[in-house]
Amino acid sequence: MGFPHASHAKETPVLSQYFGDPAARTVAGWKQRGGYVALEKALGLTPAEIVNVVKDSGLRGRGGAGFPTGLKWSFMKPGDGKPHYLCVNADESEPGTFKDREIMRWTPHALIEGSAIASYAIGAETCYIYIRGEFTEPLAVMNAAVKEAYAAGIVGPNAMGTGKRIDVHVHKGAGAYICGEETALMNSLEGKRGNPRIKPPFPAVAGVFGMPTTINNVETLVAVPHVLNRGAAWYKGMSHSNPKSTGTKLFSVCGNVAKPGNYEIEMGFPFKDFLYDLCGGPTPGRRFKAVVPGGSSVPIQTMEEAEATLMDYEGFVAQGSMLGSGGVIVFDDAQCIVKHIARFARFYAHESCAQCTQCREGTAWCTRILERIERGHGTMEDLDTLLDLSEQMTAKTICVLSDSCAAPIVSGIHKFRSEFEAHITGKRCPMGATAAA
């Protein structure tokens, strides 16, 4: 549902069905809406059966990487004698993305239910929900819901009366972007500085507290109860383009559109329809210029690319970008692309954890060059330097933060080179914009 707007007929509200409905936040309200049926069903299955259903559904991680969820769960070897952990990545800090926030605000029990099912499926008795520090309202809602779920015996030492232990802890982050990276999240959870870890070892071997850990995005987990309730075939059926991309996906839309908000569509939905119909097109008198479709870390799309895109993991790649986290940032013709790319770079320079040389120094250097170009003091050589630096910031570091800084820069220069050149030759911003100080 296009919350805060009324649901559009072309949407498929599965995860977002109860957005804006405060009654869905309580255990009783959630049960009235069909909640905790899937958990009860799951606890009657074997973990392997659940993993297989999820595998069959084609569900893939909604945090950005799109890794098949069932396959990830199958890495957790039962009977290894070690405690297993589930980490829920609710750190949603990708600029332009605010779907998990709404899921937690309106349907906290959907997350508890999905997390409990996943915990059982991977043999974990403990689940940590790591919530971004700035999410004060979702944190309060989640805390209240977890407390109520414990009181109702849904989770705890005797989950749903089955004698199985599933503990759910809500942990508040301190507001660092990098703590959304899975291994940095684990370090942060352990009380350490939120620095990404070198992989291998992967979390399924040595994750939080050195124990086998699965980490899933909020949106991934809330889809799981629906998969169990309605079956893998139903979920797989929601795929209109590439069969590897199934189910529904929430897109957070912000920027220069008539109706920003969260929209849930089936995989493979045409992006053109999405932008012009669901989101209401540009604001009056304006035209779209560019779209960043998957959070600030993905390459920017021209409108030609965007309008040709079918919205799934493969569809965005085919049109020069990535699905990412589903944070759609729309720019209209009044916007200066150089300014916005400089702003993205500044964000990454600010959030770099400072471990890897390329990222620590490169993000800051790129920012300074971009802001200088934006102020009208750039040179043509700066563009070559930026492309070369971006090359050296890609696939060279522990995590992908520096890659994420490079992606919009490279795509911006390649796709909107004339705007950069106009800044350089005109020695000022042709749009009259000024980069954030």
Place this chain on the structure above:
Amino acid sequence: MADAQQVSLTIEGRTVSVPAGTSILEAAKVAGVLIPHYCYHPGLPVAGVCRMCLVEVEKAPKLAPACATAAAEGQVVHLYSDPALDARKAVLEFLLLNHPLDCPICDQAGECELQDYVYREGRAQGRSHEPKRFNPAEDFGGDVLYVTNRCILCTRCVRFMQDVANDPVLNVSERGDRAVIGKFEGKDLTHPWAANVIDLCPVGALVSKDFLNKSRAWELDRTPSVCPNCTQGCNTILETRDNVVVRMRPRTNTDVNHYYLCDEGRMDYRWMNRTDRIEAPLVRHGDRLVVSGWDDALRAAALHLNGKRAFVLASPMLSNESLWMLSRLAKRSGGGGGFRVRLGTEAPLAGVPDLVRRAERAANVRAAELFGFARSDTPLAGMKDGDVLIVADHEMAAADASAIAKASAVIVIGTTMPELVTNAIIALPSTNVAEEDGTFTNLRGRVQQYRQARSAPGMSRPVWWSVGDLLTFLGERAGYYLASEAFAALAAQHPEFAGMTYDSLGLKGQALAGAVAGVAGGASA
């Protein structure tokens, strides 16, 4: 235990076989290839952050950090392919973005890994037009000064304090290019081993206050030595400039001190440069000690010793060779000997087994006892009335004064005139640890060689030499030209040393026969 599984891989065209689990970087060392790196250090946990050691591994999707990638069967590794060279060039350019080009006033210049690699593989010209970040230098406590602007955030110092010293004082503060090494609130680098962060720092960010602006690295002469300041026997490098010892640093020996040296040990080198030395043999004429030649002084000493008991007060700082020779002098006269050890506080380095700054603050206590010298707080108690007292570079205490008076004569063999000794009849000048070749035996029975680092003042000689000549004057041939000859003679007579030569000792040493083998791990066996 069965042999660990071996894997063989090819690095820069050289095929090597290493145990499974070895990193590519360590495997490359076996192949004789140095993969440039900053954050990696064999004594510290792998961080994988400097990204300098990125290498191309055939069939891998991207460049791999050699420090954090395990060697695997059949791997083909390229260090000088274009992608690997470009990546290193880029890392160097990134590191120099905010690094001041103050090499002319930086203590690290000449032994700086950033300077070396930039010179070898960096860009001739940087492309940055942006101003450099500036942060003031900070006193980290102890001997350590943090020159913030030079820091490349390799985090070796942080990991040393956290994982080796188990005293987490340092951290990475802030993020992005604002990041600096910080100290936790209210903490200082006062750990007894903290100054090792200076050696670990690959650039000039952590510098020694003691060594600050004293010398350029290329003006130093470096000599392998052994720290004389406690019984641990840490291997060291003595660095001299114009014949003056200006720095003592650890030398790697994974059987003794790994890569480390304690702060007290490394700072305690100034006495090696003392200028109030006995520089010539002295013989008493009336109330004065008069400069003499070696032969005259030795002949005079022999006359005094002939037919008398000799009691030798031998410093536990003397070499094996010298202590052995002194023990021969005492034994042939039916006399005895003793010594006293200065004591201090013990300070273990938590992360390294059996590496401790020992309470006994002298290098060769074990050999002194081995050669029959009695350790005591009152070492002169064993001296009999009428003995000739030989003070061999031993420190005197007030309690010794009355005992000295019981001696029929006092002969000094030493670097300086001992306090309280006013009536020596003969004084023979000797060299200190920096001025001679020799060996020490550490508390675990490891015999280790040290080499001469500075020239001996005046006519001074090693104690084994002058005592050997003295024995010869007394009719017992014991003249040796070289420390190695004296050591060979010692080894021939003492079964614990059987088979040892200076060549077999090398620069890592050997354990005495029957001694607990190797310091590290030996104690727990």
